[in-house]
Amino acid sequence: MPDTIHQLPDHVASQIAAGEVIQRPASAVKELLENALDAGATEIQLILKDAGKELVQVSDNGSGMSPTDARNCFKRHATSKIQEISDLQHIRTMGFRGEALASMAAVAQMELKTRTSDSESGFQLEVEHSQIVEESACAMNPGTVMSMKNLFFNVPARRHFLKSNATEMRHNIEAFTSIAMAHPDLAFRMHHNAQEVYHLAPGSLKQRILQFMGPGYISKLISVSEENDYLRIQGFVGKPETARRSRGEQYFFVNGRFIRSHNLHHAVTQAFSHLLAAEAIPTYVLFLDLEPDHIDINVHPSKQEIKFDDERIVHAFVAAAVRHALGTSSITPALDFDLDPSIQQLPAVTQPLTEQQVQKSTQSSLYQGFLRKNQAHAIESSSGSSWKELYAAALSEAPLQAETQTSVSRVSGWWTSSGQADSSEDAKIPMQLHRSYILQQIKSGLILIDQHSAHEKILYEELARSAQTRTSGSRQLLFPETLEVSLADAEVLRDMLPELELIGYRIENQSPGMFHITACPAVGEELSSESQTVERLMEHFKTFQSELSETRRDHLLRNLAKQKAIKSNKLLTVKEMQNMIDRLFACSQPQVSPDGKPTYLTFQLEDLQKLFNP
Ligand code: ADP
Ligand code: MG
Numbered sequence: 001m002p003d004t005i006h007q008l009p010d011h012v013a014s015q016i017a018a019g020e021v022i023q024r025p026a027s028a029v030k031e032l033l034e035n036a037l038d039a040g041a042t043e044i045q046l047i048l049k050d051a052g053k054e055l056v057q058v059s060d061n062g063s064g065m066s067p068t069d070a071r072n073c074f075k076r077h078a079t080s081k082i083q084e085i086s087d088l089q090h091i092r093t094m095g096f097r098g099e100a101l102a103s104m105a106a107v108a109q110m111e112l113k114t115r116t117s118d119s120e121s122g123f124q125l126e127v128e129h130s131q132i133v134e135e136s137a138c139a140m141n142p143g144t145v146m147s148m149k150n151l152f153f154n155v156p157a158r159r160h161f162l163k164s165n166a167t168e169m170r171h172n173i174e175a176f177t178s179i180a181m182a183h184p185d186l187a188f189r190m191h192h193n194a195q196e197v198y199h200l201a202p203g204s205l206k207q208r209i210l211q212f213m214g215p216g217y218i219s220k221l222i223s224v225s226e227e228n229d230y231l232r233i234q235g236f237v238g239k240p241e242t243a244r245r246s247r248g249e250q251y252f253f254v255n256g257r258f259i260r261s262h263n264l265h266h267a268v269t270q271a272f273s274h275l276l277a278a279e280a281i282p283t284y285v286l287f288l289d290l291e292p293d294h295i296d297i298n299v300h301p302s303k304q305e306i307k308f309d310d311e312r313i314v315h316a317f318v319a320a321a322v323r324h325a326l327g328t329s330s331i332t333p334a335l336d337f338d339l340d341p342s343i344q345q346l347p348a349v350t351q352p353l354t355e356q357q358v359q360k361s362t363q364s365s366l367y368q369g370f371l372r373k374n375q376a377h378a379i380e381s382s383s384g385s386s387w388k389e390l391y392a393a394a395l396s397e398a399p400l401q402a403e404t405q406t407s408v409s410r411v412s413g414w415w416t417s418s419g420q421a422d423s424s425e426d427a428k429i430p431m432q433l434h435r436s437y438i439l440q441q442i443k444s445g446l447i448l449i450d451q452h453s454a455h456e457k458i459l460y461e462e463l464a465r466s467a468q469t470r471t472s473g474s475r476q477l478l479f480p481e482t483l484e485v486s487l488a489d490a491e492v493l494r495d496m497l498p499e500l501e502l503i504g505y506r507i508e509n510q511s512p513g514m515f516h517i518t519a520c521p522a523v524g525e526e527l528s529s530e531s532q533t534v535e536r537l538m539e540h541f542k543t544f545q546s547e548l549s550e551t552r553r554d555h556l557l558r559n560l561a562k563q564k565a566i567k568s569n570k571l572l573t574v575k576e577m578q579n580m581i582d583r584l585f586a587c588s589q590p591q592v593s594p595d596g597k598p599t600y601l602t603f604q605l606e607d608l609q610k611l612f613n614p
Contacts, residue, residue: 054149112145
């Protein structure tokens with residue numbers, strides 16, 4: 001048998017290694033911007049073409065490189081930043097493995113122009129397939145212009161896997177934002193396809209945040225600043241009203257480096273917990289500084305994860321610092337953590353229940369019912385096949401009488417006393433329990449409908465049907481709503497627009513991060529804020545953005561149905577209940593909600609009988 005193992009050619013090996021570091025244009029954006037920072041630049045410009053697929057170029061006014069350094073910087077493990085492994089422990093600069101440029105050179109064409117301040121002219125070179133193919137002198141100001149062209153030109157399979165321009169731009173903007181946010185003292189500019197996206201003058205952190213989030217935030221930021229021996233935190237959190245349904249305005253930097261940390265995010269959210277609705281995510285831009293020995297930044301450059309040697313201390317510290325900031329800002333009087341003193345003094349709160357009250361409440365049949373441990377076995381959801389007869393029978397009159405009477409002979413006394421003649425009418429009238437459930441008598445017993453799940457199911461099937469036949473109706477909004485989103489989210493929203501229009505939204509993109517909602521789908525509850533609805537849809541959409549369009553749409557419909565469905569704890573009229581029951585049983589699969597929960601339960605008369613005759 002011939003030998004089968006052979007060593008990969010160098011260029012293949014380095015392409016594979018490069019894949020870890022450079023996954024998409026945004027990876028290059030991050031690496032090139034960080035190199036400019038490391039070179040001490042004060043003015044940095046990013047230019048993108050075709051979402052960075054064609055060009056990612058970063059120009060800076062930093063230290064520049066000598067011609068020799070320029071030739072060497074594309075070699076693997078070429079770095080000016082560490083010499084020994086122990087240096088890794090103390091490193092505070094951004095990149096430190098000397099891998100980024102080598103990786104880019106393996107999967108793209110590179111062009112470098114650079115000049116140190118003490119040299120007369122610049123030096124430029126071109127690299128293809130990791131080899132220098134051309135070099136010459138050039139005229140330029142001190143600094144560096146590094147360009148990465150035609151990413152994955154030599155690895156078509158990977159080029160093919162790049163996402164739509166909208167998606168890649170979202171990643172690019174995220175990478176740019178997370179770096180520019182951390183360096184408000186530096187000037188940044190960003191252009192895409194010859195259009196200026198950002199022009200950020202140097203200033204304070206607060207000014208930088210306003211540059212990104214909009215001047216409207218000026219009165220909505222609360223400063224956070226605490227320090228102890230172990231660590232220091234500073235930055236801003238948004239007042240509760242700036243919290244969004246959609247993630248995106250959350251930034252954590254540890255020693256100047258953008259990181260994602262579930263632990264830290266949780267700490268902030270916890271500090272806000274009394275002030276926000278359950279799904280709202282607070283806005284924050286926070287910087288933690290501590291001795292590098294206490295952290296283990298995952299040295300992999302494409303990851304943004306971090307470990308602290310004591311996660312709990314950091315969590316507690318961050319939560320306390322944010323809580324303190326919230327406590328001292330002007331939002332506190334209206335939103336106290338404790339109960340209003342006037343409520344606390346009410347007798348219902350201060351005094352224990354009297355004997356009489358206890359007796360009264362424990363004697364109620366409801367309370368008794370809950371004491372019966374084994375009642376649950378009688379509750380079954382109906383089997384899928386028989387629901388149609390089930391419901392049809394509910395509304396048939398005379399035959400229902402005859403049959404029920406035979407099967408419930410033991411309770412016939414009670415049954416007849418309520419008046420047989422009327423009960424056929426009564427039987428059709430549904431009843432609402434606890435403003436959340438609908439009770440409806442049917443031929444074989446009764447069904448108990450969960451009004452929220454049922455309505456969610458109805459809307460989902462109706463929406464899906466009209467989206468498929470392209471017959472969705474729109475409801476004109478009396479007052480068009482504006483939706484202001486980050487530029488990254490604006491890309492997502494633009495990506496979603498065709499789908500949203502298909503289901504009945506009318507949304508116009510006014511200016512880069514500004515959308516006008518003029519109409520919404522003509523289904524379900526009229527919600528107080530369509531912009532919030534769209535924000536939630538967006539948040540949901542992000543998770544499924546990369547899926548096939550069919551799946552994406554399905555997820556959107558599900559989420560919209562959930563949002564537009566009647567909630568629990570809402571009073572319904574008999575007409576509304578009847579309408580809901582009719583529409584539920586007109587569904588193709590009425591028995592389960594879009595996320596698989598039962599929409600109704602059936603109770604058989606025989607089972608009820610058994611319960612009373614154990
Ligand atoms: P690392 O940043 O980890 O050292 P890179 O591959 O990103 O590795 O860069 C290699 C080296 O090239 C850097 O250490 C630095 O000396 C030099 N270099 C890269 N970009 C610039 C720049 N914009 N200005 C000056 N020097 C640079
Ligand atoms: Mg680097």
